[in-house]
Amino acid sequence: MSVFHRLSITLLAFACCTAVWWIVTSAGLVNAFLLPSPLTVWRALAELWSSGELLRHTLASAGRVGIGYALAVSIAIPLAILFSISGPFRTFVEPLLEFLRQIPPLALMPLLMLWLGIGEAQKIGIIILACFFPVFLGMRGGIAQVDRKLIEVGKVCGLGQWEIVHRIVMPSALPALVIGLRISLGYSWRALVGAELIASSAGLGYLITDAQDLARTDIVLAGILVIGVIGLATDFVLKRLCSRLAPWLASDLEMARA
DSSP states (O other): OOOHHHHHHHHHHHHHHHHHHHHHTTTTSSSSTOOOOOHHHHHHHHHHHTHHHHHHHHHHHHHHHHHHHHHHHHHHHHHHHHHHHOOHHHHHHHHHHHHTTSSSSGGGGEEEEHHHSSHHHHHEEEEEHHHHHHHHHHHHHHHHHHHHHHHHHHHHHOHHHHHIIIIHHHHHHHHHHHHHHHHHHHHHHHHHHHSSSOOOSOOOOOOHHHHTTTTTTHHHHHHHHHHHHHHHHHHHHHHHHHHHHHHHHHHHHHHHHH
């Protein structure tokens, strides 16, 4: 399916949802306070954009997500590789990581506030915790699926341990890693709202919670829509980037979109 056809179907799906939303609100089936009409939400978006508030909050959130996501990926991938080549290290650290994986990142917010304060470090820390494990487990799963015969061939050809990792393990593990990267990217935006609940003066999460306190459901919905659109755009960019850097993954990404 071509990009044009895929885009057309996507736009049609959103248009149908918007039409149902408009019909429900116009017919008065739902209280306007609980579910404002699409026009009301659009006016709220226009108001936020014209005042500069929307851009300010979006840039603040995007910066936090970008830093937290990049740090999580830069930690998770090397650690997963180290697990694959060092049995003693894996045996020692794995139970600790499994324990930490069971704890929701937001449950650690009070501790992070004590350790890191209430500034940017605490918010980025929450995002790192949310993003780390999908990438880590994706990389580990990809490494576990590598054909051992290829590794043996690499050894026969005289490749060192790190050369085997670079030339054989990493390319073979990329499909699973890409899935982990995409899941992690979605988790970053989910964690963002929780990270911006405490002591924030900017960000889309702050915008939503502040609008809730002011009973501005239209702004709440506007903030949710902005997060969804940005999430779709970043996921699309990630898929395109993976297709460019690893052309052999194009078929897997096409299947993911199908």
